[in-house]
Amino acid sequence: MTRFGLVIIAVAFYGASAEKVFPDSFKFGAAGASYQIEGAWNEDGKGPNIWDTFAHIPGKIKNNSTGDVACDSYHKYKEDVAILKDLGVKLYRFSISWSRIMPDGTPYNINQAGIDYYVNLVHELIDNGIEPVVTLYHWDLPQHLEDLGGWLNPRIADYFGDYARVVYKTLGPYVKYWITINEPSTTCNAGYGQGAHAPGKDLIGDGIYLCAQNNARAHAKAYRIYETEFKQQYGGKVTINVPIAMYYPKTTSSLDAEAAERTFEFNVGLYANAIFKSNWPQVVIDRVANRSKLEGYSFSRLPEFSQEEIEYISGTYDYFALNMYTSNIVEYADEGEISTPTIWLDQGTITSADPSWPKSASSWLNSDPPGIRHVLNKVQEKYNPSEIVITENGWSDTGELDDQKRITYYKEYMSNILDAILEDGINVTGYTLWSLLDNFEWAEGFTQRFGIIQVDFDSPSRTRTYKSSAHWYKRVIQARAIVD
Numbered sequence: 307m308t309r310f311g312l313v314i315i316a317v318a319f320y321g322a323s324a325e326k327v328f329p330d331s332f333k334f335g336a337a338g339a340s341y342q343i344e345g346a347w348n349e350d351g352k353g354p355n356i357w358d359t360f361a362h363i364p365g366k367i368k369n370n371s372t373g374d375v376a377c378d379s380y381h382k383y384k385e386d387v388a389i390l391k392d393l394g395v396k397l398y399r400f401s402i403s404w405s406r407i408m409p410d411g412t413p414y415n416i417n418q419a420g421i422d423y424y425v426n427l428v429h430e431l432i433d434n435g436i437e438p439v440v441t442l443y444h445w446d447l448p449q450h451l452e453d454l455g456g457w458l459n460p461r462i463a464d465y466f467g468d469y470a471r472v473v474y475k476t477l478g479p480y481v482k483y484w485i486t487i488n489e490p491s492t493t494c495n496a497g498y499g500q501g502a503h504a505p506g507k508d509l510i511g512d513g514i515y516l517c518a519q520n521n522a523r524a525h526a527k528a529y530r531i532y533e534t535e536f537k538q539q540y541g542g543k544v545t546i547n548v549p550i551a552m553y554y555p556k557t558t559s560s561l562d563a564e565a566a567e568r569t570f571e572f573n574v575g576l577y578a579n580a581i582f583k584s585n586w587p588q589v590v591i592d593r594v595a596n597r598s599k600l601e602g603y604s605f606s607r608l609p610e611f612s613q614e615e616i617e618y619i620s621g622t623y624d625y626f627a628l629n630m631y632t633s634n635i636v637e638y639a640d641e642g643e644i645s646t647p648t649i650w651l652d653q654g655t656i657t658s659a660d661p662s663w664p665k666s667a668s669s670w671l672n673s674d675p676p677g678i679r680h681v682l683n684k685v686q687e688k689y690n691p692s693e694i695v696i697t698e699n700g701w702s703d704t705g706e707l708d709d710q711k712r713i714t715y716y717k718e719y720m721s722n723i724l725d726a727i728l729e730d731g732i733n734v735t736g737y738t739l740w741s742l743l744d745n746f747e748w749a750e751g752f753t754q755r756f757g758i759i760q761v762d763f764d765s766p767s768r769t770r771t772y773k774s775s776a777h778w779y780k781r782v783i784q785a786r787a788i789v790d
């Protein structure tokens with residue numbers, strides 16, 4: 307009996323570990339973004355964008371750093387692709403610098419040198435067996451379009467559509483995975499809400515909602531252009547990407563449960579609901595309308611979509627792309643008094659981090675590995691996509707080569723992703739970790755490092771060096787399993 311039992315346990319144990327392999331449909335990858343890595347900010351006909359402008363204002367970026375040179379990937383892309391090939395990744399996610407191919411953001415002047423750069427990059431990737439995942443917009447808006455109001459101007463959707471068409475025409479034959487806009491919530495929160503990101507606007511009570519609406523309109527425009535003009539010929543998939551943190555209710559009370567859900571809707575639903583379902587989330591509509599009225603407005607600070615727009619925007623996705631890093635604890639808050647309007651008062655909840663979660667070099671990023679499995683299940687339940695690609699996930703430190711904390715983070719997060727695939731049946735088909743290279747971390751400059759490859763920013767040659775995590779990721783990709 308005892309021996310029989312032991313045999314069963316041994317088989318079960320062996321079976322469990324042998325099964326924990328990433329399915330063939332799952333592609334490993336890595337990610338980066340134009341302003342954070344390219345440099346060459348004023349070369350070969352590129353026009354200025356809002357990050358060029360913002361980073362050149364002293365005091366906006368830690369250490370007064372800029373992305374003028376960054377990782378110099380504009381000149382070193384072949385070296386980057388060689389690293390990707392050596393790691394064994396099958397996906398590389400990068401973004402196009404709008405003002406590199408359309409210097410003032412409009413179609414009358416197309417910069418051939420900029421087009422050539424991206425065509426060459428894509429060919430280099432494909433020649434090395436790596437599939438490009440292309441983001442059209444990762445926050446570097448042409449300055450001319452900001453001068454017209456940027457993401458507060460509804461016409462931005464038309465400008466974005468013209469830009470998207472130029473890129474689809476050029477790269478359409480080679481690209482199967484498109485992302486229109488990276489993290490609209492960060493553009494709106496940090497760029498037009500709190501002003502810590504370009505273009506540096508503090509409009510936390512109203513501009514943020516106009517920004518959210520115009521991002522949805524622009525995304526939908528770019529999606530519909532692909533759908534009607536390119537999809538039949540090229541067969542690619544288009545979506546937007548959405549950063550999602552896990553929100554845990556602080557207690558088992560129904561008030562905290564409601565607060566956690568409401569926090570999700572103000573941070574995720576505000577940018578996802580119109581696209582993956584329809585219109586704004588109802589709780590956001592109701593709460594902003596209520597508070598606006600009490601503040602004396604004759605209208606809601608949350609703008610409306612027309613019925614025609616709701617139909618145009620709804621369903622504009624072919625897969626779900628999500629960025630996931632961290633989790634929060636959420637607590638119900640009593641209704642805030644009427645004072646200067648902010649999205650935080652509209653949201654009306656208190657968020658914090660669990661003190662037991664390991665902390666990264668970034669204030670907003672703590673390690674809570676089960677959070678990613680919860681988020682994958684939440685996305686499946688709420689939006690029911692047929693396919694999910696995790697387009698960002700990663701850990702920041704201050705740049706050490708032996709980055710054991712990053713390895714631990716990735717091991718535990720990837721193990722939870724694997725469980726979501728194997729045990730929960732979630733169709734995660736791709737994973738582009740953030741990031742391939744240490745790079746320009748926006749307002750944090752070069753003080754927070756996310757790369758699995760170190761870049762020496764003090765050296766003119768921007769020397770790349772493998773960190774321990776890069777060696778580890780290479781072994782994971784070879785084994786298609788989580789290794790030590």
Ligand SMILES: *[C@@H]1O[C@H](CO)[C@@H](O)[C@H](O)[C@H]1NC(C)=O
Nearest residue numbers: 363364365366368369370371
């Ligand atoms: C950034 O530049 C401003 C203006 O030149 C200067 O006052 C400040 O000390 C600089 N900060 C750092 C960290 O170098």
Ligand SMILES: *[C@@H]1O[C@H](CO)[C@@H](O)[C@H](O)[C@H]1NC(C)=O
Nearest residue numbers: 589591592593594595596597
């Ligand atoms: C909005 O205000 C109405 C009337 O004061 C109230 O009944 C309702 O519960 C409020 N809704 C929300 C979501 O705050």
Ligand SMILES: *[C@@H]1O[C@H](CO)[C@@H](O)[C@H](O)[C@H]1NC(C)=O
Nearest residue numbers: 331625692693694733734735
């Ligand atoms: C997962 O998504 C891929 C790509 O859309 C699709 O081919 C595959 O059938 C999906 N798998 C499942 C189990 O739904």
Ligand SMILES: *[C@@H]1O[C@H](CO)[C@@H](O)[C@H](O)[C@H]1NC(C)=O
Nearest residue numbers: 368369371751752753763764
């Ligand atoms: C800060 O700026 C100085 C001078 O440009 C540079 O040597 C140093 O590496 C920078 N530090 C960081 C963290 O960016």
